[in-house]
Amino acid sequence: MELLKINNLKVAIEDKLIIKGLNLTINLGEVHAIMGPNGTGKSTLANVLAGKPGYDVLEGEIIFMGKNLLEMEPEERAREGIFLAFQYPVEIPGVTNANFMKTAVNEIRKYRQLEPLDAFDFLQLMKERAALVGLDASYLQRNVNEGFSGGEKKRNEIFQLAMLEPKLAILDETDSGLDIDALKIVANGVNSLRSPERSFLVITHYQRLLNYLTPDFVHVMYDGRIVLSGTKELALELESKGYDWLRNGNNGSK
């Protein structure tokens, strides 16, 4: 089943064209990785999918589960099942992780016409999902990301992913700034959340995350377009040849 279809997407930030005609189709249950040098529009794509303000979509369309995504408010997209694991998660003063997740889970359940979870079920669920990424239960009573280390913030993103059970999870450079142990924990968390009912779009600069998280497809983004698509072997090839290989004119699709 086709989950996400992006057709000829063109996006500008303050009159500067960043994404210059991008096409991508993701079926339910697939894991796609997008690689590419810095400044080619990878994070812009993640933000546009999530509906972050400040981006001008000039052309193209994004269809998510048969609906026009670009007409939806960011919170509506989230309730429809789009989750973005942020590259730089923010701290929220005065709001505990537990309270934040409770509000989010119940908003999404309400949208899907489900009863809110009661306190007991919710607590159970939280403990179980926190264990997936090795997040100690004490973190749940701390304010969202406040005083968390870089690794803890990223683990918290995957914990939230586990709580909200999205259809499409976008991981924006989740591996950046992580040491190898933290990277393994995050990757294991993501692997345990893979399901035929869920797709992933993994954005990364380096290949190393893909050693732990085997993608079904790898795309290479360069200068606002997807210039190469293939399977996981493409990531390895890219790793050995470097991004300069792209600059030397090899931009046909495989």
Add this chain to the structure above:
Amino acid sequence: MPNDELLKEITEQEYKYGFVAPIEQEFAPKGLNEDIIRFIWEKKKEPPFMLEWRLKAFRYWKSMQEPHWAKVEYPPIDYQDIYYYAAPKKLKEKPKSLDEVDPEILRTFEKLGIPLREQEILAGVAVDAVLDSVSVATTFKEKLEELGIIFCSINEAIRNHPDLVQKYLGSVVPYTDNFFAALNSAVFSDGSFVYVPKGVRCPMELSTYFRINASETGQFERTLIIADEGSYVSYLEGCTAPIRDENQLHAAVVELIALKDAEIKYSTVQNWYPGDKEGRGGIYNFVTKRGICLGENSKISWTQVETGSAITWKYPSCILKGDNSVGEFYSIAITNNYQQADTGTKMIHLGKNTRSRIVSKGIAAGRSNNSYRGLVQISKKAVGARNYSQCDSLLIGDKCGAHTFPYIEVNNSNSIVEHEATTSKISDEILFYCNQRGISKEDAIGLIVNGFSREVLNQLPMEFAVEAQKLLSVSLEGSVG
């Protein structure tokens, strides 16, 4: 009530207390002179000592200058263009029972969510209702009298308990204290009076509800609370006013006296009309509130939720005279649109081993300005004194301001003073992060503001905590684009 319903309810309403009730009023002529003071004194049928006191205050006031040290700005106030006395016409004498109260007045308070009919009142709360310049009804009076507790309008107290009033009125806030206290002393017309006798624990919340209804009228209420040795009382005041284009002056004085081993808990939910989105109209709330812990081991605790008024200028303070006495100040001040608030506290440590705790939460949105101003003063004799202060500010948007002016004076070498301060901002990034988790902007702000204010909200009596929580969100409505 679940959070989301609560927020839905409140995000769909404007200032809902902005109506004007069609109650016929009797006014004293506009302006202020000795004849007006005599008029008020006569109307109130007060004993001679009060006239003398009021005139002294008035003469002193005339020699004073309006203070301008606070971080607030407003056009000059014409003190001769204000009605200093307004009373519902049909209310010649305070009614003996609620059946005698003008039904229009009862309806006004019902609309405000303050039903005065005793059977409808929240269990365990006695209410004194003050409309413009007079107290219109006091509930549960008899039940309290059985315990020897006096809860009545200050006007009744002046007539029926002149000894207590003469002993304590002006003992904590003398009329020489400041410009607005002097003005209040000269012209105050009503307010509440509480006396709790020795060893009595007041079994219910005492509450006064202040309402400005008449136009171009100043409200000058006076509250005096005395907790005798070993007694306890919890008191709450609420305030609202109609929506009007003009600014109205509210200059109240509150005095608290706690004797040995006594405790007074004073909570305020202030929701005077704040003015419209362009900053037109609203109440000038210039208030002097001060308590004295006169006896050993006594305690005074102020909790305030300040959401209304165009300008708030107010510093509920504690004079810790008795050894081992305790002062507390918990405050949430919210400003939105063009509101200005300069609020805080003074903790004056005089006795040995006195302790004070200050928790101030300022929330600024729109183009508003929110200042905390506080003084912690530890005298030479206050050995072993301790203070802990925490001042947190939360900014919503980038056109508002939060300011902190802490003053600390320590005059001995074995006291401990701690001060912590933080500033946070609800940025667009935070709002987007919440949106991305399925939470709308309004709910996100509600979540953050309530979390930020929790420590203070927890100090309020249960019923009022819910009310205050709603108010916080209403006040911030429209604060994000």
